[in-house]
Amino acid sequence: MPFATAHCVALNGALGHLIDVQADVSPGQANVMVVGRAGAALREGLDRVRMAIINSDLDWPASKRTTILLSPADLPKSGTQFDLAMALTVLAADGQIEHRDIAGTAFIGELTLAGGLRPAIGVLPMTLAVAARGVRRVYVPEPQFEEATMVPDVDVIGVRSLAQVVASVRGHEVPDAPPVAEASGSRLLTWCGDERLDELDLADLRGMADEKYAAEVAAAGGHALLLSGAKGCGKTSIAERIPTILPDLTPEESLELTALHSLAGVLEPGQGMVVRPPFAAPHHDASKASVIGGGLGRVHPGEISRAHCGVLFLDEFPLFRSDVIDALRQPLESGDITIARRDESVTLPAGGMLVLASNPCPCGNWAANARANRCTCAPPVRRTYETRLTGPIADRIDILRHVQPATAASHDPFRPVETSADVRARVSAARQRQQRRFADSSWRLNSQIPSPRLKDTWPVAEKAQQKLDQETYRGRLSARGAVRVLRVAWTVADLASVRTGRDVVPGLAEVETALRLRRGEAVDLRAIRGGYDLDVSEQAG
Incomplete structure (x- = not known):
């Protein structure tokens, strides 16, 4: 087979796309091309890949035509994490590695000219994307091994150099290599931070x-x-x-x-x-x-x-x-x-x-x-x-x-x-x-409840809703503000349930408290920490 395939990941924000990295090495005019909407840093990787292969005592197909395809070709790709995958597919397409040894495997890492590896940004979301697409083996730079192993059901191999990766996929003894240089700089000064x-x-x-x-x-x-x-x-x-x-x-x-x-x-x-x-x-x-x-x-x-x-x-x-x-x-x-x-x-x-x-x-x-x-x-x-x-x-x-x-009068020295x-x-x-x-649901907190679900599924007591409608009709509260008051009222009720040990559905007291919190008005904490059956508006002031 004239071409070989391995995998890498292109990041679009926090979303990772599994990329098929394919290389074809065939007779023809000596030339190297990368196709598939590759960014500048990725195209520059060709020179890094070539020198890394040569300096790892491997052969670069200098007299042949080499084409590297990043598929899907219509997806923009950038970053230096493709270096390792491109190097492995070129070696496999040139017959130096068996095709089956790299099939179904993802390779993530930036190469140095000496053939060493450097960390890549975003290894964890990349590994998540790899696992989501069913790939179960991934090679990453050694310092990011623990980061990648946070994803379950993926066989992660931490490596230091291209030579180690080649030996590993061949099933040979893995040679020693210098430690991978960390991407983050050392802190020259110490401070509390x-x-x-x-x-x-x-x-x-x-x-x-x-x-x-x-x-x-x-x-x-x-x-x-x-x-x-x-x-x-x-x-x-x-x-x-x-x-x-x-x-x-x-x-x-x-x-x-x-x-x-x-x-x-x-x-x-x-x-x-x-x-x-x-x-x-x-x-x-x-x-x-x-x-x-x-x-x-x-x-x-x-x-x-x-x-x-x-x-x-x-x-x-x-x-x-x-x-x-x-x-x-x-x-x-x-x-x-x-x-x-x-x-x-x-x-x-x-x-x-x-x-x-x-x-x-x-x-x-x-x-x-x-x-x-x-x-x-x-x-x-x-x-x-x-x-x-x-x-x-x-x-x-x-x-x-x-x-x-805070003043001396606002603090009771005898209260814990x-x-x-x-x-x-x-x-x-x-x-x-x-x-x-x-x-x-897809949300976790009261502040994230969509407005329609808030009114249909988790309504407040009738008197509380009437109070809120009054404030809206009089122009003291916008429609968006009313929704946010309802969300806060549910949180007030949740905290009340924690304090009292019984379920509390938002009523007039909770809505009044939420309104005061929104307007910056003082809240009667005695009513809040007490029975919650009292009207906060009557207790305040």
Whole structure:
């Protein structure tokens, strides 16, 4: 047979396509061609493949015509992960390897001129795509062996060089080779970085009971949260502690998030599965590509996708670029983000909690009380700043809290302070209730319930619905806002069931609480933590 076939994977966002890599080596004018919509980096791989074969003491068919086809030919392909598959098919087509030795096998890895291997970005989603198409054997660079073995029912072989792969498929003794150089650079300086979040606890914050309850509701249902207040009042402190009250990821979430981190190139070799919800906090000067996703060449996941199933914190939100703010509409509505280009359209998960923080003005000193107002911002500047927090984005925020600085009067020194572990237990129990409720659905949390299913399958009590209709008819609430209030009301009810030990269906009390959370009004925590049979509107104030 004049040609040989092996497999590799082309990535389109988080979606992997199994590619048949076919090589034909036949008599004719000496020439090498790659056909099948190959990108620039892939075409450059021909030179790497040729020198890797020669420097591995193998023969390159220099006097023959070599054609490499990447099928399906109409699918755009890019990346350096095709090097190893192209080298093996050329050797097999030239008769140096038996065709059957590479048939039904996927080869992933970038080659060096010396014949060594380098890690490829996105090995985990590639292996998932390989397994989904029924391929049960895959070769990967040695540092990414553990990453690929996260996919069940796939025989993964970690290798260091082309010579080792050739010996392995031939069934010969595998020679020694230098270790594979890791793709990620070594950290030259040491600093606390994200590790400092491991030392944070909700018990560090004294008082702030209303803000803590809002964070608990947001965490339990995955709702978007906006923290507003003067500088230094504790907005960032609350946001950084929200991951500490989130439960560990489920196996499905863990695999999904680990695949995203692999695709983004931030999964360290040997790291294993991501089991804790991530926390991302990009600077307000970050570009749209870094926050939402994109970049030159292949689409890279942005911070919003890397924080999937976790928390994306946008501090000083009104200072973010307008295109970033506008791009948040889709993920706030659907839980994913679509990046469209001329040749491709990539959809990436973006289902993490969005937590925003803002000051009352650019300088952070504005106050409604004239005596306390020390704002130095010009009125037009302050109005421009405020408009960033109104309109379509504000309507998609489920919970608003005006954070007040903690005072001695707001903290009872004789009352035990709840730790993150205490709150995490309630949040975990509330999420388990949601998982049981949505067992036959494609969504996991209350914040993801589609509007039609919310009204038809999980309606609230009649008086609660009447209250919500009243607010809508009077123009105090948009149709989208009413749906989001219903979702929050279900989360309030789930937390109430955890506290009281009995099932609670959202009624007037839960809807009133959800309305107060959305408007930034104080919530009567005595009624919340008590019987839940009381009308919150009567208890408040």
